[in-house]
Amino acid sequence: MIPGFLKTFYRYRFLMSQLVLRDFKIKYKRSILGVLWSVLHPLFMMLIMTVVFENLFRMTSSGSMNYPVYIITGLVIFNYFTEATTSAMSSIINSFSLVTKVSLPKAVFPVSKVLSSCVNLFFSLIALYVVIIVTKERITVHHLLLIYDFFCLFLFSLGIGFFLAALTVFFRDMIYLYNLLTLAWMYMTPVFYDLSIVGKDMINLFRVNPMYQYISFARNIILYHAVPSESQFLFIFFVGLFMLIMGYFFFKNQQNKFIYYI
Amino acid sequence: MIKVEHVAMRFNLGVEKVNTLKEVVIKAIKGELRFKEFWALKDVSFQIETGDVLGVIGSNGAGKSTLLKVIAGVLEPTEGKVSVDGVIAPMLELGAGFDSELTGRENVFLNGAVLGYGKKFLTDKYDEIVAFAELEDFMEVPIRNYSSGMLARLAFSIATVVDPEVLIVDEILSVGDAAFQYKSRQKMESMIAGGTTVLFVSHATESIREICNKALWLEHGKMIMFGEAEEVCDQYMRTVEH
Numbered sequence: 001m002i003p004g005f006l007k008t009f010y011r012y013r014f015l016m017s018q019l020v021l022r023d024f025k026i027k028y029k030r031s032i033l034g035v036l037w038s039v040l041h042p043l044f045m046m047l048i049m050t051v052v053f054e055n056l057f058r059m060t061s062s063g064s065m066n067y068p069v070y071i072i073t074g075l076v077i078f079n080y081f082t083e084a085t086t087s088a089m090s091s092i093i094n095s096f097s098l099v100t101k102v103s104l105p106k107a108v109f110p111v112s113k114v115l116s117s118c119v120n121l122f123f124s125l126i127a128l129y130v131v132i133i134v135t136k137e138r139i140t141v142h143h144l145l146l147i148y149d150f151f152c153l154f155l156f157s158l159g160i161g162f163f164l165a166a167l168t169v170f171f172r173d174m175i176y177l178y179n180l181l182t183l184a185w186m187y188m189t190p191v192f193y194d195l196s197i198v199g200k201d202m203i204n205l206f207r208v209n210p211m212y213q214y215i216s217f218a219r220n221i222i223l224y225h226a227v228p229s230e231s232q233f234l235f236i237f238f239v240g241l242f243m244l245i246m247g248y249f250f251f252k253n254q255q256n257k258f259i260y261y262i
Numbered sequence: 263m264i265k266v267e268h269v270a271m272r273f274n275l276g277v278e279k280v281n282t283l284k285e286v287v288i289k290a291i292k293g294e295l296r297f298k299e300f301w302a303l304k305d306v307s308f309q310i311e312t313g314d315v316l317g318v319i320g321s322n323g324a325g326k327s328t329l330l331k332v333i334a335g336v337l338e339p340t341e342g343k344v345s346v347d348g349v350i351a352p353m354l355e356l357g358a359g360f361d362s363e364l365t366g367r368e369n370v371f372l373n374g375a376v377l378g379y380g381k382k383f384l385t386d387k388y389d390e391i392v393a394f395a396e397l398e399d400f401m402e403v404p405i406r407n408y409s410s411g412m413l414a415r416l417a418f419s420i421a422t423v424v425d426p427e428v429l430i431v432d433e434i435l436s437v438g439d440a441a442f443q444y445k446s447r448q449k450m451e452s453m454i455a456g457g458t459t460v461l462f463v464s465h466a467t468e469s470i471r472e473i474c475n476k477a478l479w480l481e482h483g484k485m486i487m488f489g490e491a492e493e494v495c496d497q498y499m500r501t502v503e504h
Contacts, residue, residue: 015375022372026363101355103335256338260274
């Protein structure tokens with residue numbers, strides 16, 4: 001199954017690059033600042049949240065923490081996940097004219113959407129590094145490990161994207177449900193608060209949340225200048241791989257039925 | 263060579279009505295979650311050789327387009343088997359994947375990629391596509407500003423730039439103005455002369471008599487007749503006129 005998946009991926013690389021290029025061109029086509037928005041958006045989100053949570057609510061426990069970097073790391077990662085999965089979710093129903101008229105592997109659509117989000121991730125990383133530099137946070141060689149983190153996050157998002165894309169064909173309600181779900185998920189993930197404010201009895205529940213692990217992996221590197229633990233290395237990879245296999249398997253099983261529901 | 267063996271295609275009618283979770287749950291509880299079955303194709307078998315030009319006729323809803331989609335591989339048949347030798351160029355929908363915000367040039371590459379062309383092939387053939395569509399001055403314009411005739415010409419040019427072994431055409435000969443119709447007809451004929459196997463759907467028996475040597479007559483998903491184009495068209499016209 002995995003080799004088959006990679007083969008499709010390779011064979012249709014030109015189509016996927018065209019689809020990603022289209023998404024990118026369409027996104028900012030008629031806006032004045034264009035691509036700059038991809039950098040500005042996370043920056044402003046970070047500014048708003050810093051003002052709200054650091055100054056109004058005093059959510060952070062330790063006053064010495066670099067809160068802007070803390071929050072933008074979480075935001076960049078969580079936003080990537082939300083954007084990738086949400087756009088993959090409607091990828092099949094939005095390409096109905098292609099799905100019903102052209103013989104193409106249907107997996108191409110969710111994959112290209114998750115890849116499109118990687119382009120935006122790249123721009124939000126610029127925002128992240130702007131904040132790192134402005135706040136004079138040290139940049140170490142360990143930052144290269146972030147690539148590994150994003151790769152695992154990509155697998156995870158793609159898996160969930162596959163699952164949602166197939167499910168949404170049958171139940172359009174997923175679009176609304178998932179919106180709420182990601183909102184709840186974000187509050188359950190320490191994006192803007194610190195895990196230390198969570199009660200002892202709940203803390204393990206928070207730790208098994210894969211999104212927390214992806215964010216904490218990046219924070220260990222960026223904020224604490226440390227190499228994440230071995231178990232974290234393994235966890236983020238296997239949870240991503242597991243999700244991808246499950247999602248792809250589900251998608252593959254359902255895809256012949258899509259045409260009757262679109 | 264195309265071989266179609268006992269192909270049947272079933273659709274579940276009424277599924278559209280239960281698109282939401284709530285309805286499915288309610289209907290499942292009530293035990294009403296049954297769909298009306300509809301057989302768009304039933305036990306269709308025929309075989310054509312390389313170089314044959316097959317016309318498919320029948321009234322609306324006879325299953326003509328469904329049959330072409332099954333042969334093109336867009337639909338998986340519920341029963342039966344289809345085997346096709348060679349590269350298929352399905353022209354079931356012209357301009358599949360066209361995006362109105364993008365320019366003509368960008369759409370050539372996008373639509374070409376959807377049709378399975380490679381990057382190098384498209385780069386090489388780009389000028390040929392544009393020249394055939396007669397749109398040299400409009401390639402950097404977003405296609406939302408195109409007229410429908412211009413769109414159809416661009417789409418037709420992209421679709422026919424390949425030399426496919428099997429060409430599947432769903433009533434698209436009538437795109438563009440009279441001059442372009444003539445040109446596209448010529449293009450089709452040169453492909454046929456070059457030995458391409460063609461599957462062609464039309465309501466007009468005249469065009470089937472003109473370009474096809476074989477014909478298949480479908481009615482309510484069933485095969486009524488398969489054979490020489492003239493014979494099938496004669497029979498068909500006799501029934502229609504009654």
